Amino acid sequence: MEDQEKTIIKIADVAEFEYQTEQFFKQVVPHFQGSNRENILNYLIAELGDNIKQHSQSKKAVLDFSPRNQELADLIISDGGIGIGSSFRKAGLDVNDQEAIKLALRGRSTKKEGNRGWGLRTVAAIVLKLKASLEISSGNARAIVEANKPIFMKVPNRKGTTISLVLPKKIEIPDKIFYDILEGEK
Ligand SMILES: Nc1ncnc2c1ncn2[C@@H]1O[C@H](COP(=O)(O)OP(=O)(O)OP(=O)(O)O)[C@@H](O)[C@H]1O
Ligand SMILES: [Mg+2]
Numbered sequence: 001m002e003d004q005e006k007t008i009i010k011i012a013d014v015a016e017f018e019y020q021t022e023q024f025f026k027q028v029v030p031h032f033q034g035s036n037r038e039n040i041l042n043y044l045i046a047e048l049g050d051n052i053k054q055h056s057q058s059k060k061a062v063l064d065f066s067p068r069n070q071e072l073a074d075l076i077i078s079d080g081g082i083g084i085g086s087s088f089r090k091a092g093l094d095v096n097d098q099e100a101i102k103l104a105l106r107g108r109s110t111k112k113e114g115n116r117g118w119g120l121r122t123v124a125a126i127v128l129k130l131k132a133s134l135e136i137s138s139g140n141a142r143a144i145v146e147a148n149k150p151i152f153m154k155v156p157n158r159k160g161t162t163i164s165l166v167l168p169k170k171i172e173i174p175d176k177i178f179y180d181i182l183e184g185e186k
Contacts, residue, residue, distance in 0.1 A: 010063040014053055017061070021049040024063045031065070031073060034171035036178055040126060041171070043182075047119045048077040048163050055110065056081025058160060073169055078162035084138040097139030098152050105136075105143065105150060118182075124150075125181050127165060129173055135164040 008027050012020035025045045029038055045063070052061045058081030066074045082090070084104055085097035091110035095103065105124055109117030120136070124145050127134040134145040138161040144151045173181070 007064070007066040009065075012049075012061045012063055014059050014061060017049055017053050021045055021063065024065070028065045028075070031067060032167075032169055032171050034173075036173055036175050037171045039175070039178060040130075040173060044075070044123060044126065044165065045077070047123060051119055052077070052079045052081065052161075055084075055087045056161060058082075067169070068166070071168055071170075073167055075165040075167055076162065078160060080160040083159070083161055084136070085141070086139070097141035098143075098154070101136050101138060101141055101143045102150070102152065105145070122182060123163075123165075125184070126173070126178075127167075129177070129181060130168060130171060132168060133166045135162075137162045137164075 008024065010020060010024050012024070025042055028045070029041055032041065034040075049061070049063075052058060056079040058079035061077065061079045064074070064076040064078075068074055083097065085095065085100040087110055088095050088100040088103065088108075093100070093103075093110075104117070104120045107117040107121040111117070124134055127145060128147065131147075136143045136145070137155065137158065140154055140157040142153050142155045144153075
């Protein structure tokens with residue numbers, strides 16, 4: 001029981017990121033309940049990890065899991081890289097940090113292939129389905145995604161990107177609905 005309350009923090013080296021995120025995922029899973037928890041947690045951790053690898057230009061990332069109380073747990077994945085705004089600006093888009101997060105949540109990608117950009121949008125869709133919450137902080141912008149529309153605010157500028165999820169420990173999305181969410185975002 002005591003073990004259940006432990007915080008897990010990993011400072012992952014992007015050079016061996018797949019291994020490190022996999023280890024983190026394996027440590028986090030037992031803290032959750034729900035028949036489809038592995039698929040859901042794997043999607044969230046792998047996608048946010050992929051984003052750091054593909055877009056942040058950071059060599060390190062922090063993976064942080066902390067149980068909050070009996071019902072909720074915090075999952076925070078952050079990097080000290082260029083940030084979402086700079087990633088969009090480097091791709092030639094004339095946007096500020098807030099506009100960049102807004103576009104990312106709507107499915108806009110800086111990848112060359114035109115049909116990408118499901119990652120953050122799908123993460124947000126999963127979070128809404130779980131009635132959980134998601135905060136994206138990057139540069140001087142922060143977005144809070146909970147029911148309804150995301151709320152945006154200006155915050156003191158910080159390097160990199162931090163994605164904070166507050167998740168119920170009981171993750172209940174049936175397989176069929178989970179795959180519909182993934183499909184729906186394609
Ligand atoms: N950690 C990050 N650091 C910098 N930029 C990021 C980060 N995460 C996301 N982005 C920016 O936000 C955009 C949208 O991310 P998202 O995950 O939705 O799509 P994608 O990674 O481009 O494509 P897909 O996830 O479908 O493979 C990215 O193209 C990138 O420009
Ligand atoms: Mg992505």
